[in-house]
Amino acid sequence: MKDVKAFVFDVFGTLVDWRGGVAREAAAFLQRHGRSAQEADAFADAWRALYQPAMEKVRRGERPFVKLDVLHRENLEQVLAVFGIDARHLHAPELDELNLAWHRLDPWPDTVEGLRRLKSRYIIAPLSNGNIRLMIDMAKHGGLPWDAILGAEVAQAYKPSPDAYLRTADVLALSPDQICMVAAHNSDLAAAQTCGFRTAFVARPYEHGPAQTIDLQAEGAWDWVAADLAELATQVI
């Protein structure tokens, strides 16, 4: 086991179903405003599509670090415009509430039991771009048994910036090779590996819906590759 002491996790897509959870709340919102719930998947995809560009401004130093909740809220207004809904005619509390859809995402069926098994032997924590309160609410909603909430807000840096990984290692008082990054995204693992982390790929071929074309399989020399968290736990315990 190469002296690994901690497993840290990507969350959106790897542990929880962001697309299904956001679409569920978007469907109710769209219907309240005379639109079809059929648009909800496209709404979730459009909202998520603004995620990387918004963080990129922080990564490039064009704006100071702000929580993901703030970026999601800004992005929501853009998505509404794309869907022809004028945010100026809506009450801010309704949009604030819709923004919390990201706090109420459901875990994949294997997530909670897999985390519980890994926790019995290792430190487990999210290393997500989600902010601390978002991760707290999600953990209480879905029963994720974290030892601590780490990630972008603690590191004050968004993945895949090296600081997101290296400051997490500093907080854990571990060398990078004592930490395994778990993700369904090859790019996240590549960045973690460059920082010296161990890596584990867990396939989530339906994260983007039935027509997903990316991250269907491991594309790097990762230390572990598993079909789900249960299989990963079996490999490393």
Next chain:
Amino acid sequence: MKDVKAFVFDVFGTLVDWRGGVAREAAAFLQRHGRSAQEADAFADAWRALYQPAMEKVRRGERPFVKLDVLHRENLEQVLAVFGIDARHLHAPELDELNLAWHRLDPWPDTVEGLRRLKSRYIIAPLSNGNIRLMIDMAKHGGLPWDAILGAEVAQAYKPSPDAYLRTADVLALSPDQICMVAAHNSDLAAAQTCGFRTAFVARPYEHGPAQTIDLQAEGAWDWVAADLAELATQVI
């Protein structure tokens, strides 16, 4: 219940028995070096006595923020000198290991069940001067069921600096009056109250041993006063 959403906790003394835990490991250390285990309580008290002065240098801006583990390790060398033990004749790994005594403190008998009951209705997190890894290890050792690890390292400020409380409120996305600070120390509660937090005093009259003279009772207008965490949980749930 005044719209309180989160309870945050002082840890050393309020939730765990630092004096007994440090003395236990100090006794073994002292005996290994030809000293009497009878000195262990005094050793723990002397180590703890250097805690506030070390943090005060950070609070006054005389040095940048460093983790409590670093301050404890520096203070340990001073304590050894006071006890006439020359640290230069010892191996660093032995001192590093003794320094981890602070990671292995036992909870008071009512702590875990009290936290579990509070967690069923509120967000619960430490707001301790202990660093994140210290709090993770302590939680795994004693079974403390935190929702997140907050405190000095996340805030990059040591209590009772206002930033320690106010940055915690920001991370929780709550106004100060939606958060209750729980402590066995009147001074901690006074600082939290000045920042707008709700306050709860839990008496720990043996934190400093049988001859304790301070913090035997509530000395301010705190929102709740309880004999232990079980009583506090009954008051607020």
